[in-house]
Amino acid sequence: MPPLTCPSAPRPERYGRPPTPTRQPLPNTSRVDNERDNERENERPLEPGIERDFSDNMSYGDYLRLDLLLSAQQPQSKPPQHDELLFIVQHQTSELWLKLLVHELRSARALLRADDLSPALKRLARVKHVQHVLTDQWSVLATMTPSEYALIRPFLATSSGFQSAQYREVEFLLGNKSADMVKVFSHDPAARAELETLLHEPSLYDEFLAYLDRRGYDVPASVLERDVSQPHRLVPQLVDTFASVYAAPEQHWGVYETCEELVDVEDNFQEWRFRHLQVVQRTIGHKTGTGGSSGVDFLRRALDLTFFPELYEVRTRL
């Protein structure tokens, strides 16, 4: 009879020790695969080819001039206020994106002037993405409460986004011209000269209307010869022209598509204005602005401005 054993007792080593698994050589392993084998858990060893010495080579920071960029955040508050860095970064990033908008809009305008419609539309597609980034980032600044802003406000003195030259460049490029705005930049001759030039140049919309004329669309001579330093004002005859485009999109596809792109750009611009207004309202209520305006009431009136009035008017006709 076999001896009785407890079921939980260790089993006799009847089969000996299990064989130690031997590592099978990996077929055709590359250098990178072998390095991966040697990786320790949750670590990523640097590959031998990765550049480490930038004494004679250009680095990331060199190319991007991060020495300049990252030393440009100079909080003014005394004692230092935690939220001032957010306030500065939000404005500075906005200015960087505005710089790209100016670049893309100038290019789109030049391409339209050269009858190069497709690349111009490509530029506008990028413009629209940048506008979305600018609008989305309002939610970051909205985390600053009125009490937190009140601690910074005295140090802003008379500075205000109202004095953003690049914002005015974008407005001028889209057609919202104002000689009075140029005067705000008398303290900055370079910005003033840039705006003065843009004031007297045709806007993106002026170039689009000239393009339409060259393509045989009905564009009144008064539009083509207008004083481009003035904001564009609604021309009923142009609404008729656009009505014929919207009545048969398939026959006018390029023009029809451009019209819709321009409406997208204006829509996006208005969204930015509206989000700015909302953030201003939740931050300072109905107090006056650091730039001296009535604040929210002044900003709300900008929502009535339009770059491409005929493209909105035509919708009522369809």
Ligand code: HEM
């Ligand atoms: C809590 C943050 C902010 C407050 C309380 C605020 C407040 C104001 C106010 C009251 C105005 C009217 C002009 C004045 O009297 O100052 C204004 C204009 C303006 N602000 Fe801001 N702002 C804020 C953030 C920003 C940011 C992040 C930008 C980004 C660049 C910006 C850009 C502008 C521009 C372009 C205008 C001119 C708008 C127009 O002419 O219609 N603001 N702001």
